[in-house]
Amino acid sequence: MKRALVVQLTRFGDLVQTKRLILTLTRRGFEVHLCVDRSLKDLAEIIYPDCVVHALIAHGTGVNDNGISSTFTVNYKIFQVLENINFDQIYNLNFSSMNYALSSLFDSKKVVGHKMINGQTVKDPWFDLAFRFATERRSNINIVDYWAALSPEMIPASDVNPVAIPGNGGIGVVMAGRESRRSLPFDVFAPLILAARSANKNKKIFLLGGSSEKKAGEKLLSKLPPSIIKDTVNLIGKTDWKELVESVSNLDLLMTPDTGTMHLAAHLGTPVLGFFLSSAWCSETGPYGKGHTVIQADFDCSPCVESQPCYNDLKCLGPFNNSNLARFIVTRKAEHLPHGLSVFESECDFLGTNYVLKAGQDIGSKRRDRIRQFIGCHLGILDLGEHGPFPELAEKFYKEKDWVTGSRLVC
Incomplete structure (x- = not known):
């Protein structure tokens, strides 16, 4: 059997977004091996049950409770395992030092993506x-x-993720991603959640996220009426990967900035209502597949570069704080959409997922x-x-x- 190795050593969302490549290789008859950071091993095995998953320590120190680092030992063993497998092709997707080191284990003619040739990095x-x-x-x-x-x-792009359909399990809310400028503050987010709940027959609300978002979740709850709080389940920091997948798969809607959980929802066919601002732009990293909606901040400085400071006082956040946005979420009428925002819906075309304007402007x-x-x-x-x-x-x-x-x- 032909074997292919896919090296995806970045984060949660990137792992999910590797799906079209992995499914393509599987359909081409490859046994697909997937190399990931060990923090994502369990998730990788859930999302890609037909893949052979190999876990490196690509992020963090690898220090155990006794203060001893296991990074070298763990990675050396994985490198040995991979080197001894006769891969026909290696798809090396990232340009980190770890990726380049791993690529050097193989014949460079077999490596696609980023690789080392005679000590030089090559794309x-x-x-x-x-x-x-x-x-x-x-x-x-x-x-x-x-x-x-x-x-x-x-x-085909349409074969990657299911068409998004409400699951009748309530509304999920993700507070933040890795980049704070891409996320909505709790006091801006709260009225939008209430509007979506009103439009979705007052379904239960589920707060989702990692342990680092616990305080943000508590602040969000403080902005919700008591009658809504009793119908809100706070799962922030309380789910493992399996539980997160189960929670997201049953939702009617996931409200989120550009996050890994957003891409997980698309993978599962759960409709996404995404809020994109700052450095996030839907044509680059929007939820993949048909049936998702993105509310995109559109200014002359959009999208920015997240590693550089904002010199415009984050003006792209302003329209999300306009009370008319909540009206738009309830009515979906273009006249209620605040200036500075555009609404796109995801479709599949000849190339992949594309976003089609539904309200606002798309110059x-x-x-x-x-x-x-x-x-x-x-x-x-x-x-x-x-x-x-x-x-x-x-x-x-x-x-x-x-x-x-x-x-x-x-x-």
């Missing part, structure tokens, strides 16, 4: 090109499709559609004769080395 031509697409983040593709396109014969839609067609032709999904030529895009995104090596479409 796959597709990754190199995709980094250039990222200079136009409003027109960028979903990261699920970015990783999946490393493999030929990608499965970049034509540019985004054109770039998607360009990428589709580059990947051989669309016919260049029908959709091309793309002289202005080829001139911008292709470099001389692409013309020399042939790693580009003919324009």
Whole structure:
């Protein structure tokens, strides 16, 4: 049997977003092995039951209760195991030092993505090109499709996640992700939750998140009326991976910023109402598949770079604090949507998941559609004769080395 190794050493959401690549490799007849950080091993085995999961210590110190680090011992053993498996292909998705070290175990001709050749770090031509697409983040593709396109014969986007359908189990609320600027403060979030509950027949509310969000959850509860608190279950910091999957799978709706739990909901077919602001942009990291809604902050500085300070006093948060947004969530009428926000719904197209405007404005839609067609032709999904030529895009995104090596479409 052919074997493929997928190395995904980043976080919760990225693990879930590797799904299209993994399903593509499985359909191509590979036995898929998945290398993850050990904190995600249990989740990986739940999400990808047909994969062989290998767990490294990629994050944290690996120090046990006695103050002794086990990082070297654990990782050395895993490296030995992986080196002794005859993999036909290795998909190395991240550009960390650990990823590069791991890639050096294998014949570089078998490694796709990021690798080391003669001590030099090298990106796959597709990754190199995709980094250039990222200079136009409003027109960028979903990261699920970015990783999946490393493999030929990608499965259709519609085959990745179920169409989102309410599960009749209440409303889930995720307080925050890793980046605080992407999240809604508890006093801004509370009225939106009440509005969604009103629109969903006063269903129960479930607060979800890790232990680091406990205080935020308590503050949120303080903003809810007593009659609502009695119908609210606080699960923040109280669920393991299995319990989180069970909780999210039955929800009518998950309300969340750009978080790993959002991607888990999409994986399970649970409808998402996402709130995207600051550095989060739905075309890049929105919930994957059909049937999700994103309320996107859209300003001239959006999306920003999360590693850089905000010099605009986080003005993209302002519209979420407008009382009309709660009215919009209840009525879904465009006239109630505050200025500075746009509403998108997720669909599947020839390339992957795309977001279609439902309210507000989308001044970049034509540019985004054109770039998607360009990428589709580059990947051989669309016919260049029908959709091309793309002289202005080829001139911008292709470099001389692409013309020399042939790693580009003919324009």
